Amino acid sequence: MFSDPQSFGQDFQLTLLTADPVVAVEGERAGIQRIGVDIERLGKAARQAGHDTRLSGHTWNDLSEIASALRSSGIFIRLNPPHSGTAEEVEAAIEHGATILMLPHFHTEIEAATFARFVKGRAYAMLLVETPRAIVRIQEIAETKGIDEIMIGLNDLRLSMNLRGLEIVSSPLMSAIARVVRDNGKKFSFGGLGRHDDATLPLNPDILYAQYPRLGATGAWLSRSFFRNPPADWTMEDGVKTLRERLSFWAGRSEHDLIDARDALALQSIRSEV
Known part of the structure; x- marks a missing residue:
């Protein structure tokens, strides 16, 4: 499907969340391009109560230590959702060394534009779309100047829209969102x-890999499951290398193969209770 499938996996932007400088350096050596912290607190515990989702205790000091430890990877931070202190958070993030800033759980293009105005082009500006209202307004959000990338956050969307598994990923809605974002010159x-190959997950992760080239996506988080119960003698470098190879494998498959993988994911999601 791609003229150079190998480059798809090699160029794919991975994001690792960690407060441990040792892990951060290991991630950088493994070729992870974005490494940093998550300070999102506001409303998150209530939104995701009772679900096995990521709630971190990362601090500004953690961000400074990560920034000092890394040499080539981008320094990432997920901020709080829009609030009265967003401008101060943006300034603090940049002062502590962040080069990639993410705004989560926002609702409108007005909030997106305000965030971009606070960043002022001094860092890479990402939006995490994870509310139904932001989905409805994706065209206007994608048109917002000063935003470099739009990421779809699956956990909050699944909860707020009462979805099963990863059914949004295999839906026509996701294809439309991806197209709108890309058509407006933003990374998706x-x-x-x-x-x-992790058989302990509720859905087959390999068919999820196939959705990234199918949708023209250029990045993803490294999930917590990536590090859970690894095989014997496993290293992060080996894991990342295999991940990129598998993404390239799917990028080299036919459109028919990718559609088959999409349909398989849809069927697994319908049957899933996660």
């Missing part, structure tokens, strides 16, 4: 990737 990314 979504979700998180575990190990492609």
Whole structure:
């Protein structure tokens, strides 16, 4: 499907969340391009109560230590949702070394534009679309100047829209969102990737890998499951290398193969209770 499938996996932007400088350096050596912290707190515990989702205790000091430890990877931070202190958070993030800033759980293009105005082009500006209202307004959001990338956050969307599994990923809605984002010159990314052969996950992760080239996505989180119960003698470098190879494998498959993988994901999601 791609003229150079190998480059798809090699160029794919991975994001690792960690407060541990040792892990951060290991991630950089493994070729992870974005490494940093998550300070999102506002409303998150209530939104995701009772679900096995990511709630971090990362601090500004953690961000400074990560920034000091890394040499080539981008320094990432997920901020809080829009609030009265967003401008101050943006300034603090840049002062502590962040080069990639993400705004989560916003609702409108007005909030997106305000965030971009706060960043002022001093860092790479990402939006995490994870509310139904932001989905409805995706055209206007994608047109917002000063935004470099739009990522679709699957956990909050699944909860707020009462979806099963990853059914949004295989839906026509997701294809339309991806097209709108790309057509407006923004990078498109979504979700998180575990190990492609992890049989303990509720859905087959390998067919999720196939959705990234199908949708023209250029990035994803490294999920917590990527590091959970690894095989013997596993290293992060080996894991990342295999992940990229598998993405390239799917990028080299036919459109028919990718559609088959989409349909398989849809069927698994319908049957899933996660």
